[in-house]
Each structure stands twice: as C-alpha cells, then as structure tokens.
Amino acid sequence: MIACPCEVCHSADPRDKRLRTSALVRVEGSGSGSGSGSGSGVRAEGSGMNIVIDAGPDFRTQMLAANVMQLDAILLTHEHKDHTGGLDDVRAYNYFYHKPVDVYATERVQAAVRRDYAYAFDSEHPYPGAPEITLHTIDKRPFSVGRQGEKGDPAVEVIPIQGLHNKLPVTGFRIGKLAYLTDFNHIEESEIEKLRGVEVLVVNALGHNPHPTHFNLEQAIEVARKVRANRTYLTHISHRMGFYAEQEPRLPEGIHFAYDGLTIEI
Ligand SMILES: [Zn+2]
Ligand SMILES: [Zn+2]
Ligand SMILES: [Zn+2]
Missing domain, CATH: 3.60.15.10 (Ribonuclease Z/Hydroxyacylglutathione hydrolase-like)
Known part of the structure; x- marks a missing residue:
C-alpha cells in the first residue's frame, strides 16, 4: 500500500x-504439444x-x-x-x-x-x-469466448457466477475446472451449486477483520468449504492479512494464499 x-x-x-x-x-x-x-x-x-x-x-x-x-x-x-x-x-x-x-x-x-x-x-x-x-x-448465462473455427480451436465456455460486492453486483467466472471469484462479500447457495466439481477455486479474502465490501479470511474459508475444490487460493489480499510466511501455515488444508506470479496447472 x-x-x-x-x-x-x-x-x-x-x-x-x-x-x-x-x-x-x-x-x-x-493441437498444442508444449506447455505454456x-x-x-x-x-x-x-x-x-x-x-x-x-x-x-x-x-x-x-x-x-x-x-x-x-x-x-x-x-x-x-x-x-x-x-x-x-x-x-x-x-x-x-x-x-x-x-x-x-x-x-x-x-x-x-x-x-x-x-x-x-x-x-x-x-x-x-x-x-x-x-x-x-x-x-x-449476463447470467454461460457464454463462449474465442476464435471459433480458427486453427480448429474449440471456443472456451465460461459460466458467470453472480455475487455481491456490498450492494454492487459482481461477476465471477467458471472456466472448466477453475472458478475465479474476486471482490465478493456475498454469494447465494444457487451460485455455489454452479461451482460443483471445480478442482481449483480462487476466492477473495481481504484480511482477518470483517469488511463491508469483501469476504474476510473466515468468510472465504467458509465459501471454500462449501465449494469443496481440491485446492483453494485466496486473492485480493491486503497488507493487513500479515506476512505470507507467518499466515500460510495457519490455513486449513487445501487452502493457500495466492501471490504475484503464482502458476497453477489444472
Ligand atoms: Zn478490487
Ligand atoms: Zn471492487
Ligand atoms: Zn502496510
């Protein structure tokens, strides 16, 4: 900051x-033989x-x-x-x-x-x-992104996930086995249902204290427990969360802090 x-x-x-x-x-x-x-x-x-x-x-x-x-x-x-x-x-x-x-x-x-x-x-x-x-x-409906027909690539399907950021509607995205939610402080159960089967969940956690516009750590962990992804990464983290090295070992199993440059393979 x-x-x-x-x-x-x-x-x-x-x-x-x-x-x-x-x-x-x-x-x-x-058609891609090599990694990214x-x-x-x-x-x-x-x-x-x-x-x-x-x-x-x-x-x-x-x-x-x-x-x-x-x-x-x-x-x-x-x-x-x-x-x-x-x-x-x-x-x-x-x-x-x-x-x-x-x-x-x-x-x-x-x-x-x-x-x-x-x-x-x-x-x-x-x-x-x-x-x-x-x-x-x-809007709320799944959409596809991409270069349909070009080089034989299929389009990528994206499922929007609705949430609230205080009173502001915010959209999260599910792409295959990845779900990415940021700037949420509320999510309905019906939207959680759309996250069933994701392997990796990314969800925002601002800090330890309750906040009017963002999930705090406790609320983000609660969402992670409902979604039951194999791995959850926390993002949109503020300095108030504390040092990565001190805080990361305290997280429940399968939940981690994301950081700049982190690469995840699914
Ligand atoms: Zn933000
Ligand atoms: Zn925001
Ligand atoms: Zn600071």
Whole structure:
C-alpha cells in the first residue's frame, strides 16, 4: 500500500508483494504439444487461448512480467478501477495483431468502460492510437469466448457466477475446472451449486477483520468449504492479512494464499 509504514508493506519476501488482482487463464488447444513455456513466455503461435480476468492499473506490468504475447479475451468482474484501470494498454495487442481486443462484461460494467475510456469509443472522431476494444455483453448465462473455427480451436465456455460486492453486483467466472471469484462479500447457495466439481477455486479474502465490501479470511474459508475444490487460493489480499510466511501455515488444508506470479496447472 502506498505510503504505508507497516512491516508487511516493506517485506523483502516477494510473496508479500501484491499488484492489483488479476489472472491469466491459459487454455491449451488440442493441437498444442508444449506447455505454456514458463521461461519463454506465453507464446503467440499454435492453438490454445489466453484469457485475462480483469485489467487493473498493473495490467501492463503484469503482461510484461508474464510475457503474454497473445491475448484472446479480457473478462471483467466489475467496474472498479483496480480491475479496469489498465485497459488503455491493450493498444500493444492492437498494434501487433491489427485487431481490437475482445472484452466481456455486463451492460453496467460496459457503461463504466465507455465513460472511463470515452476517447476509445468516439467513432465520429477516432483518435489515432487509442485502444481498440470490442465489447461483448454477458449476463447470467454461460457464454463462449474465442476464435471459433480458427486453427480448429474449440471456443472456451465460461459460466458467470453472480455475487455481491456490498450492494454492487459482481461477476465471477467458471472456466472448466477453475472458478475465479474476486471482490465478493456475498454469494447465494444457487451460485455455489454452479461451482460443483471445480478442482481449483480462487476466492477473495481481504484480511482477518470483517469488511463491508469483501469476504474476510473466515468468510472465504467458509465459501471454500462449501465449494469443496481440491485446492483453494485466496486473492485480493491486503497488507493487513500479515506476512505470507507467518499466515500460510495457519490455513486449513487445501487452502493457500495466492501471490504475484503464482502458476497453477489444472
Ligand atoms: Zn502496510
Ligand atoms: Zn471492487
Ligand atoms: Zn478490487
């Protein structure tokens, strides 16, 4: 946290360094023989798809750090700037691929994106070099993402999971055996049902104390217990959670703190 004198903010442990919450979901295509190439970056050629969940102000830093050469879609959970503030930087993908980037969001989130990036949606006076974004409307229904038909890749099915972030509706996403929920502080049982059978659950846990807009640790663990994924990773963690090295061993079995750069294979 900027200007925070606390020990966690000044920790030397890289697992205590947290950029804004985001995830890259790499879906391997049928034709890809190799992995996502941890050392060589997330390559552009071959089949498979790269889907990014949320593009906060650290999007550029994160895409550079993970060497993401190809971006097929961005899914937005909600309109808060820590989840949308990096969208201007899709310009690099526009430049190299000569096409807009596909962004999936609800109508309400789209309205915020159009407002925040008005210069990118001014079709009367298009500004040269402005980010090019194609907005796709999502709601409660499953949708598919991707380059159907291209290189024989099947589209990737995404199941939206509804939640509340205080009074603001927020969307989580299930992609195959992965579910990703951030900025939730409430989830209905009917939505938990949609998470049955996930292998990996990612869920937000801000800190130890109750909070009006985010699950705290106890509530996130409760959600994890209901979902019963093999592995649960906690994200959107604040400095108030404490040191990773001290807190991680205290978590129940199968539940872990996520950290920047963590890679999970399913
Ligand atoms: Zn701090
Ligand atoms: Zn938020
Ligand atoms: Zn947030």
